[in-house]
């Protein structure tokens with residue numbers, strides 16, 4: 129059994145190996161570099177030789193079979209319904225040599241994860257609130273179109289010219305839709321209730337975690353002090369502290385959804 133699993137893993141690594149730089153996909157997309165390898169797909173920066181534009185090209189993983197292709201089709205279906213300057217546009221969804229692909233507008237910039245962990249950027253309370261307010265614009269749009277994003281996290285937010293963009297709609301769901309059973313395993317470590325039908329407060333809870341990550345970027349632990357809760361460590365202003373407790377489910381939440389949160393952040397910024 130163990131031998132069979134190791135063999136399957138080896139075959140997976142081989143069949144999913146990234147394509148070489150310079151390869152041409154579907155006679156049109158020239159690979160520049162591998163951007164990332166997720167559980168179900170590989171993403172490349174490519175030049176679309178039809179017009180010379182940079183695109184992000186996501187390819188299904190052959191070892192994950194039909195599921196990987198189905199997830200990409202779902203992602204394309206959601207992105208096709210979005211029309212917002214802070215969400216990359218879906219350009220093309222196609223099948224080439226039995227693999228599924230989607231190409232989207234490429235956002236040249238850094239993810240907030242890179243800004244914090246690679247560049248060591250530190251964000252003040254006010255900067256965190258301003259970024260969260262910007263991020264709420266695409267989130268509100270997704271909700272208005274009847275979906276949740278389902279994965280609002282710092283690696284899925286790209287900063288370009290100090291403006292945020294929300295990427296990766298791989299876990300997006302129609303409001304009320306349960307999580308795909310095949311994805312539950314992937315979500316196991318996440319603290320949210322995975323069986324709940326999709327609702328806006330799931331993205332708002334993610335926004336609470338997003339804000340905590342951003343706020344911790346400026347946290348300097350005192351020497352010799354034992355780790356404590358965020359409430360104790362982050363010495364936040366009372367308004368922000370209260371808002372985070374609402375987002376994280378420690379107090380009654382935002383029943384009016386993302387627009388109510390937008391109004392509260394604007395109010396907090398006015399009193400800064």
Ligand SMILES: Nc1ncnc2c1ncn2[C@@H]1O[C@H](COP(=O)(O)OP(=O)(O)OP(=O)(O)O)[C@@H](O)[C@H]1O
Pocket residue numbers: 163164165166167168169170171184216232233234235236239283286295296297298
């Ligand atoms: N439109 C885009 N513009 C710029 N970079 C992008 C774009 N889409 C994806 N990327 C980058 O490609 C990498 C992988 O993208 P993405 O998160 O969509 O893939 P994924 O397979 O869902 O990955 P994961 O499973 O890690 O979430 C990330 O580093 C991301 O920053």
